[in-house]
Amino acid sequence: MKISILGSGKGSNAKYILSEFAKGKLNKVNEISLFSDNEASNFSQLSLEFGCYFKHIPTSEKTSIIKDNYEKEWIKSISNVKPDLIVLAGFMKVIGINFIKHFKGQIINLHPSLLPKFKGLNAIKKAYDKGVARTGCTVHWVDETIDSGEIIAQSTVELFKNDTLEGLTTKIHIKEHFLLSQVICALAETQKINPQ
Numbered sequence: 001m002k003i004s005i006l007g008s009g010k011g012s013n014a015k016y017i018l019s020e021f022a023k024g025k026l027n028k029v030n031e032i033s034l035f036s037d038n039e040a041s042n043f044s045q046l047s048l049e050f051g052c053y054f055k056h057i058p059t060s061e062k063t064s065i066i067k068d069n070y071e072k073e074w075i076k077s078i079s080n081v082k083p084d085l086i087v088l089a090g091f092m093k094v095i096g097i098n099f100i101k102h103f104k105g106q107i108i109n110l111h112p113s114l115l116p117k118f119k120g121l122n123a124i125k126k127a128y129d130k131g132v133a134r135t136g137c138t139v140h141w142v143d144e145t146i147d148s149g150e151i152i153a154q155s156t157v158e159l160f161k162n163d164t165l166e167g168l169t170t171k172i173h174i175k176e177h178f179l180l181s182q183v184i185c186a187l188a189e190t191q192k193i194n195p196q
Contacts, residue, residue, distance in 0.1 A: 001188040002031040004083035008092040013110060016177040017087075017184065018050040026181065028188040033081045035074075037066070037093050053081060064094050071096040078103070083193040085187060088142065089180060100144055107142035108187075110180050112172050114138060114154055119147035124172055128165045134158050135168070137176045139183045154180040 004015045014034060020026050033053040036043040047054030057077055058068045066074055075098065078086065088095075100107065113123035115138040118130075127135035136156040141149040141164040155175040159168060 001029050001084045002033075002082060003029055003085050003087060003184065003188075004033045004078055004081060005087045005089055006035045006037075006091040007038060007089050008039060009041055009090050010037045010065065011046050011090065012173060013089040013180055014043065014045055017089075017181055018046060018052065019179050020048060024067060026183075027185050029184065031081075035078060037091070051155075059093055065100060066093050066095055066099065067096040071098055072190045075099055075102050085184070086166075087184065088178070094140070094146065097144055100142060105141070107153060108139055108152065108183065109142050109147070109149070111140065111147050112133055112176065113159055114156065115140060115147055117153060124169050127159070127166060128163075128168050132159055135172070137172055137179055139179055153179060153183050 005017065007014050017026070019027055019030060021032055034043045034047050034053050035057060037057060037059045039056050043054055044056070055077055057074055059066050067087070067152065079102070084106065086103055088107065090110070095107070095175040105190045111123060113127055114120070114134070114136045118126045118135070134156050136154055138154045139152045140147070155178065157168070157171045157175055
């Protein structure tokens, strides 16, 4: 299975996946490529460190949604590497409808809450401010709705009274690394792409 990972920032999840891949722990994954909307993201460095393909694709700063010619460029660039699975991991733009239709049933997203709770941005802070007993992370299929696609797997984190927001964020990131790699492993093993 060929995977493309899309991200916007530090790329900690991408780094974990690449590390597992380098150790031969991702079973039938045979290629990983990286794409970022942010030229200052860590994806360029990760591509050098792990020897994988990377491309920075700009987006409009005026909107949070990738659309118009920007969307066409994303579709073209990712189509060129022919991924079986597209992984959104810390990707801070909303992908457009045409992108979703073009790669229908091939896109998964990692979200830092137990969906359907705390959709959208700042999910960890929302859970922390609400004082919930538990939160966590979710991997789900991407459809035309934001953070509402079919849930694949979830991992739970307990929220204790003495937890800080930073501490909770760290706990969730650790869970994210394991959960996302497990889902990728399972999908690669079964070659199951979501029949939407």
